[in-house]
Amino acid sequence: MANLSLLSKSIFIFFILSLSLNDSFSCLHDQREALLEFKDLLVRDLIRDNSTELFLGGLETWNSSSECCQWILVQCNSRSSSQEVTGLNLSSLFPLLGKTSTVLALIFRIKTLMSLDISYNSIQGEIPGTGLGNLTELVYLDMRGNSFNGSIPMQLFHLSNLEFLDLSDNMIEGSLPSDVGGLKNLKQLSLEANVIHGEIPEEIGNLTELRKLSLPHNQISGRIPLSILQLRKLELLQLQNNTFSNEIPPYIGNLVNITTLDLSKNYLTGEIPSSIQKLGKLETLQLENNMLSGEIPTWLFDLKEMKKLHLGGNRLAWNNNITITPKCKLSSLSLRSCSVRGQIPRWLSNQTDLIFLDLSKNDIEGDFPQWLAERNLGTIILSDNKLTGSLPPQLFQSRNLSVLALSRNNFTGKLPEINTSSIMILMLSENNFSGPVQNLSPISIGYYCWTCQIIASLAVNFQYSEKIA
Secondary structure, three states, rough: HHHHHHHHHHHHHHHHHHHHHHHHOEEEEHHHHHHHHHHHHHHHHHHHHHOOOOOOOOOOOOOOOOOHHHHHEEEEEEHHHHEEEEEOOOOOOOOOOOOOOHHHOOOOOOOOOOEEOOOOOOOOOOOOHHHHHHHOEEEEEEEEOOOOOOOOOOHHOOOOOOOOEEEOOOOOEEEEHHHHHHHOOOEEEEOHHHHHHOOOOHHHHHHOOOOOOOOOOEEEEEEEOOOHHHOOOOOOEOOOEEEEEEEEOOOOOOOOOOOEOOOOOEEEEEOOOOOHHOOOOOOOOOOOOEEEEEEEEEEHHHHOOOOEEOOOOOOOEOOOOOOOOOOOOOOEEEEOOOOEEEOHHHHHHHHHOOOEEEOOOOOOOOOOOOHHHOOOEEOHHHHHOEEEOOOOHHHHHHHHOEEEEEOOEEEEEEEOOOOOOOEEEOOOOOOOOEEEOOOOOOOHHHHHHHHHHEEEEOOOOEEOOHHHH
């Protein structure tokens, strides 16, 4: 009997511990109910739309017979005897339903959220400021790839714990308010591809933890604020495709951690600031399509980490009287319309990592160099120059060449046989080639047009025979 009594006590203790253990994995009732309501709302729409395949993307694990902290797409953090929902990854969950932003009301009831990803769901309407303001614990917020419109609600700028904010690829309007300076813990701010206008507020300089500032493809105007120079931890600055004017801040070289600086396609004036030579970590510098002037500084090629350098489409001038020995290994170079004269610079032959080369709209003369034909680049753009002679056969044997633009030069002779299927864009118009187009029959042209979107611009001033070999 004593042993039986001891066994009974042991079973009772085990039962109590089991209940305690199960409770530690239970989530809050109101959060669980909010998520179930959210699921029901989406599933009803899927059924009403007569979807042939009911793809729930993880929502099939959301049911009343299990704890929400065990569901797919849900993350929890244990606190005391229950678990609170701290993360929801709902990316690309319902992109075809065309839901309005009111669908988020149920999500905004979960005030313990620290991470929320609702990207790529085609959500329409304004961002609900009141509901978003409830999520005061948010650290990570990803809302890109939707159809949000209107301005950014002020409540968002009061989420002081935010470290990651991405509202890219929406239709957000209005200007970036000075309240953005309140997000002092922010490490990444991405607002690209919206309709944001006005100037960047000086308060952007308060975001001293920022590593990435990405605002391209908007309508932002005015000068680049000097307060940006306070962002000493910044690694990536993307302001391309806006309407910025005035000069590049002269002391932009103080941002010593920058690896990517893209200011292309604006209305920036003045010279390339000399302070940029202090950016020892710089890998990408894109300044093309502005109104910059002056001589292209040779010290740009002394930046050892530089891989992508695009300066074309400005009023910049290359010094043709000097010879340089770059310390960098470039993969992409654009000196379009930079007054390059003479032969194609010989120093390029040592750039063995080069994939993209644009020297169009210059005064380059001479033959197409053999070393360039053997380099196996992916893109070669030499249009609008004064190049002469015939093309090396090796050029059309490359397995990597996808874009070849040689229009408006003075090339002559027969076009070499094309022994590559990689070319997608081929532009040879306004030259003096003669003879048949080898190995590019109408059948193959049609095939490439269908599979590779080939552009065969061959006809103008091209002396070819009636028979295509």
